[in-house]
Amino acid sequence: MTVRARFAPSPTGQVHIGNIRVAIYNWLFARHHGGQFLLRVEDTDRERSTAAAVSTLFQALDWLGLQPDEEPVYQSQRADRHREAAEQLMRSGHAYRARKGEDAGEVVLLRMPGEDMVFRDLVRGELRKAAADLPDFVLVRSNGTPVFHLANVVDDIDQGITHVIRGDDHVENTFRHLALYRALGAPAPAFAHLPMIVNAQGKPYSKRDGDAFVGDFRDKDILPEAIFNYLVLLGWAPGDDRELFTREELVPLFTLDRVHASAAQMDLRKLMSINQHHLARVPDAEFSATCAERLRAAGVPIDAAPADLRTAVFALMRPRLKACLEIVEQAAYFFDDAYPVDEKIRRKRLEAPEAPRLLAFLRGKLAEADFSAPVLTEALHQWPAEAGVAPGDLLATLRAAVTGRPGGPDLGEVLALLGRDTVLRRLDRLRA
Ligand code: GLU
Numbered sequence: 001m002t003v004r005a006r007f008a009p010s011p012t013g014q015v016h017i018g019n020i021r022v023a024i025y026n027w028l029f030a031r032h033h034g035g036q037f038l039l040r041v042e043d044t045d046r047e048r049s050t051a052a053a054v055s056t057l058f059q060a061l062d063w064l065g066l067q068p069d070e071e072p073v074y075q076s077q078r079a080d081r082h083r084e085a086a087e088q089l090m091r092s093g094h095a096y097r098a099r100k101g102e103d104a105g106e107v108v109l110l111r112m113p114g115e116d117m118v119f120r121d122l123v124r125g126e127l128r129k130a131a132a133d134l135p136d137f138v139l140v141r142s143n144g145t146p147v148f149h150l151a152n153v154v155d156d157i158d159q160g161i162t163h164v165i166r167g168d169d170h171v172e173n174t175f176r177h178l179a180l181y182r183a184l185g186a187p188a189p190a191f192a193h194l195p196m197i198v199n200a201q202g203k204p205y206s207k208r209d210g211d212a213f214v215g216d217f218r219d220k221d222i223l224p225e226a227i228f229n230y231l232v233l234l235g236w237a238p239g240d241d242r243e244l245f246t247r248e249e250l251v252p253l254f255t256l257d258r259v260h261a262s263a264a265q266m267d268l269r270k271l272m273s274i275n276q277h278h279l280a281r282v283p284d285a286e287f288s289a290t291c292a293e294r295l296r297a298a299g300v301p302i303d304a305a306p307a308d309l310r311t312a313v314f315a316l317m318r319p320r321l322k323a324c325l326e327i328v329e330q331a332a333y334f335f336d337d338a339y340p341v342d343e344k345i346r347r348k349r350l351e352a353p354e355a356p357r358l359l360a361f362l363r364g365k366l367a368e369a370d371f372s373a374p375v376l377t378e379a380l381h382q383w384p385a386e387a388g389v390a391p392g393d394l395l396a397t398l399r400a401a402v403t404g405r406p407g408g409p410d411l412g413e414v415l416a417l418l419g420r421d422t423v424l425r426r427l428d429r430l431r432a
Helices: 017-032 051-063 075-091 148-158 168-184 214-219 224-233 247-253 268-279 284-297 307-320 326-334 343-350 355-368 373-387 391-403 411-418 420-431
Strands: 004-007 036-041 095-100 103-110 117-121 125-129 137-140 163-167 190-194
Touching: 004 017, 004 163, 017 036, 017 163, 017 190, 017 214, 017 224, 017 247, 036 051, 036 075, 051 214, 075 095, 075 103, 075 137, 075 148, 075 168, 103 168, 117 168, 117 190, 125 168, 137 148, 148 168, 163 168, 168 190, 214 224, 224 247, 224 268, 284 307, 284 326, 307 326, 307 411, 326 411, 343 391, 355 373, 355 391, 355 420, 373 391, 373 411, 391 411, 391 420, 411 420
Parallel strands: 004 036, 163 190
Antiparallel strands: 095 103, 103 137, 117 125
């Protein structure tokens, strides 16, 4: 049997990481088994599934390299086929028309078999629901629109889906879907329900908890390889403590029996650290081009800077950045006197009673110093004693004065790159 897995999202405008993780698991599962990964756009909600929402979905899939192996199927174009299936079910006695609930007209309902439903979920094991909790349910509304259950099952049958891998919010639906497969005389696919992604309180992870959409991460320069890697680990483990993978490395390893049944907690710090590892593999030229672009977009006059300063700053910052975008916050001061000054640092270091004396001391020393990194680094070890302050205090005051930042790369290196003129200008500006 050739595995045919699919991603069947309902486009709503933004693509939640929980959804894209479902796509990633389906993609890996299909690749692992040498099968096909398909896409079905469940766009029957005409208000939410706009052309823009569908295009956002495709962008997210493209960005992550999750292209389907066949043309996507659009559920909204298949309503006739869904109604035809309902007709077939009425002819075979599995469905009937009736008036129900608030719907003014007649709906079509599936006649449930009246027995307990059981299936073996590939992640959660045996799942069961009593017949009494499975009443007949609507397949087609009185206005002729097919409901989700009918469309979803008919489409899975027609697309030849062998494995349905989806979020565990669909477990309850699956009992109904199994009855539909049986009534339609089609073999049911295997099911694997993935645990939810939750926040620190164990509640479904949402935008309120932090970045939650694929686009948010893309905007922050998280690499698609890192999102892919991180989301795979959110609910799956390789069986050892390895955490860094390329997608090619994951294909042979990924099996559903290693998917955890319990909820997976979102951890943005871990995502950033995984991104840093993937960033280390990006070629220097690409890293530098992205950093330059981010600085430019933030209005930092990067193009006015000498090429060797740019090269040196990017090389210095490279091991410190978790994502390229961080260059703006952490290194704009190399290229621009108009850098922001951290408020806490301003108060603590630049407005301290000792500050004028320390700044004058530093001005005197730096006017005379040899501006090479090793010499400056060495001098920075001597000067605190001469100034009669703790080393940390002198260095933090100097760093605050010339960078506005609470921390950063080796201060000797920073001073050498800034150069004497810039350093003195910034000190004088503060002392004026
Ligand atoms: N459109 C449904 C969703 O996004 C489909 C679920 C499925 O069967 O995969 O939740």
